[in-house]
Amino acid sequence: MTSESRAGRPRVSSRETLAEAACELFLERGYDATTVADITTRAGVSRSSFFNYFASKSAVLWSGLDERIGLLERELDGAAGSAAVDAAIAELARGFAPDALALAIVNDVAMGVADELAREAAMRSSRIARAVSGALVRGGADRLEADVRAAAWGGAVLAAVAAWARDGAGRSELASTVSRAARIARDA
Structure with missing residues (x-):
């Protein structure tokens, strides 16, 4: 044939x-x-x-998560309160499949991408934090509280992605790792 x-x-x-x-x-x-x-x-x-x-070489690694963060930003645009944030973060993680980012996290030294991952993760954490902060302020939180809680959310999501990748991304759902990170962030 x-x-x-x-x-x-x-x-x-x-x-x-x-x-x-x-x-x-x-x-x-x-x-x-x-x-x-x-x-x-x-x-x-x-x-x-x-x-x-892809817009750039680094976007190869981040495109899957970037799409999810874009959805989160759109979902929280105009939304108000913690419940909206909880739902949007849960949706971001639902059904997320292992991709180039998970491979890069696990092989960061071999790929020579550790510094790039740290820089790019900070930008994604900041995007999440901006979206979350706006929703929390619209829900009645004062700006300081909203910004601190939002920063915790941004950090929690990126920490969860890294932990999920290191633990064997295909072995569990990102959603459960994000849920655990969210509990930790709420209690911080």
């Missing part, structure tokens, strides 16, 4: 194909030594195909 492909057409590309190529290269060469051109060559796609899926 032979497989036919149309001449001139590149292989079908997808986020997963590009992420797999990127992670292989990060493990082989290190994050800093890997370029977008290296990733597209490995994946067999054009540079423009890469940018159809």
Whole structure:
């Protein structure tokens, strides 16, 4: 049985194909030594195909969580109170599958991505905190209380993602790890 492909057409590309190529290269060469051109060559796609899926090299690692954070931001835009925050955070974690980020967290030293992960995690934590703080203020919390609680939420989510990855991301649901982190954050 032979497989036919149309001449001139590149292989079908997808986020997963590009992420797999990127992670292989990060493990082989290190994050800093890997370029977008290296990733597209490995994946067999054009540079423009890469940018159809990812805004940057680091976005390869973060795109799955970034989508979830975007949903959280939209869900909390105009929402008010702790119950809305609890529901939005639970939804962020529900059904989250292991991806390039989980692989990078577990292999941060081998990939040479530890500093990049720390910088990028801080930005995601801040995005979560801004969304949560707004909802808490609209729910009646004063700004200081809202900002402190929101910072705890942002940190809890990112800490939960890291713990989930290190514990074997496919072995449990992120939602249960986030739920545990949320309890810890509430009690802090």
